Amino acid sequence: MSGYPWRCRKVRYGGNWAGDGHSNAVNMIAYSKSQPIEILERSYPILFEESALRIDSAGAGRFRGGLGYHFRVRLLRGEATSSFLMDKGKVPPHGILGGKQGTTTKITISQSGSVRSPLHGTKGSGFQLVPGDWIEVLTPGGGGFGSPADRDRLSVEHDLRCGYITEVRATTDYQCLVGQPRNSVGTGAGQRSVKAAS
Numbered sequence: 001m002s003g004y005p006w007r008c009r010k011v012r013y014g015g016n017w018a019g020d021g022h023s024n025a026v027n028m029i030a031y032s033k034s035q036p037i038e039i040l041e042r043s044y045p046i047l048f049e050e051s052a053l054r055i056d057s058a059g060a061g062r063f064r065g066g067l068g069y070h071f072r073v074r075l076l077r078g079e080a081t082s083s084f085l086m087d088k089g090k091v092p093p094h095g096i097l098g099g100k101q102g103t104t105t106k107i108t109i110s111q112s113g114s115v116r117s118p119l120h121g122t123k124g125s126g127f128q129l130v131p132g133d134w135i136e137v138l139t140p141g142g143g144g145f146g147s148p149a150d151r152d153r154l155s156v157e158h159d160l161r162c163g164y165i166t167e168v169r170a171t172t173d174y175q176c177l178v179g180q181p182r183n184s185v186g187t188g189a190g191q192r193s194v195k196a197a198s
Helices: 037-043 153-162 167-174
Strands: 046-053 069-075 080-085 106-111 114-116 123-129 134-138 176-185 192-196
Touching: 037 046, 106 123, 153 167, 167 176
Parallel strands: none
Antiparallel strands: 046 069, 069 134, 080 123, 106 114, 106 134, 176 192
């Protein structure tokens, strides 16, 4: 890629009657998923310092929304210009039929040690980057479908075990207490258990 202009694009959903929402998907292009970061790092002078599903981003519901995506990418050499054309920076994805809303988008840019966000929150262009600069994006989670009180306990336990939600969200959104026994979640030293709040 040396000597040639290049473009690296990252593209980005809620619960519905059929089940949980898609995580890190883009509904406008047939629920496609982004390329593996290893391919991007091999093709461009960038390093992904973070690339993960966004914990606690999905709106709670009988069927929760899809989780957003959290990534932080650093420019290693050369120069680059970063632009953003995203949504849901102020108004989060809504839940329906008693489902809770998802989280909003958050963008942070570090330029020569100065950290800021785009003036319009989720939209902006012309952010000049030099080696060492980075951008961090947390995409929104989808809204939930139906009341969180109707979510199957095994699904809550699965979300806890996989790290999709924290114990705090299990308690506040799904009225599950993390502590003493009923259904065990996890194994070994990190074992947790969930029981219904009384």
